[in-house]
Amino acid sequence: MLRRVLLAAAASPRLRQLITAAPATRAIVDSYVAGETVPDAVRVTRALRAAGLLVSLDYLGEDTKDPAQATAVTDEYVHLLARLGAEGLTRGGAAEVSVKPTAVGLFLDAGTAAGNIARICAAAAEAGTTVTLDAEEHAVIEPTLQIAAKLRAEHPDLGCVVQACLRRAEADCRALAAHGVRVRLCKGAYSEPDAVAFTARRDVDRSYARCLRALMNGPGYPMLATHDPRLIQITESLALLTGRAPDSFEYQMLYGIRPTEQRRLANAGARMRVYVPYGGDWYAYLIRRLAERPANLAFFLRSLGSTK
Numbered sequence: 001m002l003r004r005v006l007l008a009a010a011a012s013p014r015l016r017q018l019i020t021a022a023p024a025t026r027a028i029v030d031s032y033v034a035g036e037t038v039p040d041a042v043r044v045t046r047a048l049r050a051a052g053l054l055v056s057l058d059y060l061g062e063d064t065k066d067p068a069q070a071t072a073v074t075d076e077y078v079h080l081l082a083r084l085g086a087e088g089l090t091r092g093g094a095a096e097v098s099v100k101p102t103a104v105g106l107f108l109d110a111g112t113a114a115g116n117i118a119r120i121c122a123a124a125a126e127a128g129t130t131v132t133l134d135a136e137e138h139a140v141i142e143p144t145l146q147i148a149a150k151l152r153a154e155h156p157d158l159g160c161v162v163q164a165c166l167r168r169a170e171a172d173c174r175a176l177a178a179h180g181v182r183v184r185l186c187k188g189a190y191s192e193p194d195a196v197a198f199t200a201r202r203d204v205d206r207s208y209a210r211c212l213r214a215l216m217n218g219p220g221y222p223m224l225a226t227h228d229p230r231l232i233q234i235t236e237s238l239a240l241l242t243g244r245a246p247d248s249f250e251y252q253m254l255y256g257i258r259p260t261e262q263r264r265l266a267n268a269g270a271r272m273r274v275y276v277p278y279g280g281d282w283y284a285y286l287i288r289r290l291a292e293r294p295a296n297l298a299f300f301l302r303s304l305g306s307t308k
């Protein structure tokens with residue numbers, strides 16, 4: 001309930017202005033975001049790689065309605081991939097990129113977004129790595145999956161995301177559990193109506209477990225994006241039961257969340273990828289992280305009220 005209210009309130013320009021201008025916000029942003037520039041992103045990637053972790057970089061921003069902005073975001077990804085490649089960080093897909101379709105033009109038209117994503121896929125292939133299309137609000141899931149299906153003809157390693165909170169999730173997992181297809185499974189970070197989504201936490205968790213089973217039993221490449229200890233345990237058990245090799249699936253977590261667990265999994269021989277956002281447009285990302293964690297939210301609201 002609190003999560004829904006916060007996600008709705010976050011759309012208010014006044015709240016946005018208050019939060020982005022508050023001095024206390026910076027420290028919290030820094031704990032979730034790698035910095036603002038490509039050199040920041042490369043520096044953090046290098047450190048995570050040195051610790052044995054895989055990386056997916058996200059250039060922050062979404063909901064673009066300006067074609068020039070969609071092109072600029074695409075250019076940023078192409079530049080980032082070239083830098084990562086030049087540093088040897090993309091070898092074997094060690095560092096890849098995550099792209100939000102609405103950041104590269106999905107709200108303009110699907111053709112523009114598909115063209116920009118194809119350019120990013122070509123730059124990723126050139127650097128020897130992959131692209132994953134993030135999942136956003138439910139209204140853009142179908143066009144996102146259609147773009148992914150179309151582009152997979154040329155870029156079979158283009159990954160996509162299923163949000164377990166959506167009622168369609170299990171069917172999507174079964175449809176996507178095809179040979180070699182990279183599918184990230186997450187709970188879902190957007191506030192969605194009952195008509196299309198499970199809204200009770202336990203129903204979302206149960207849906208996640210069903211989707212997990214469908215992906216782990218299939219011939220694709222599952223990417224299990226969660227910090228939830230119970231779901232990680234279920235994944236470990238399913239990997240044993242289904243006889244999956246440790247390099248045939250991966251865990252994923254967000255930068256700054258449960259770093260000790262990230263290292264534990266990597267040290268135990270699992271493929272563990274950290275999703276690393278960078279860039280100046282962090283507001284929507286920060287709000288989603290605060291909404292997931294009431295303890296962080298309370299701390300944040302207290303610091304907003306302080307004058308230091």
Ligand SMILES: Cc1cc2nc3c(=O)[nH]c(=O)nc-3n(C[C@H](O)[C@H](O)[C@H](O)COP(=O)(O)OP(=O)(O)OC[C@H]3O[C@@H](n4cnc5c(N)ncnc54)[C@H](O)[C@@H]3O)c2cc1C
Pocket residue numbers: 133134135136161163186187188189190225226227228229252253254257258274275289290292293296
């Ligand atoms: C790699 C990755 C990629 C993602 N991509 C997408 C996407 O494309 N589309 C999308 O809608 N969502 C995406 N998400 C977000 C996801 O949908 C969830 O909103 C988010 O991961 C929280 O869910 P959870 O599975 O960690 O479970 P939760 O039940 O939210 O959390 C489980 C436990 O994790 C810890 N935890 C969770 N969040 C925080 C936090 N903010 N701060 C500190 N501790 C925390 C706590 O210990 C908590 O008890 C992604 C998540 C990850 C990890």
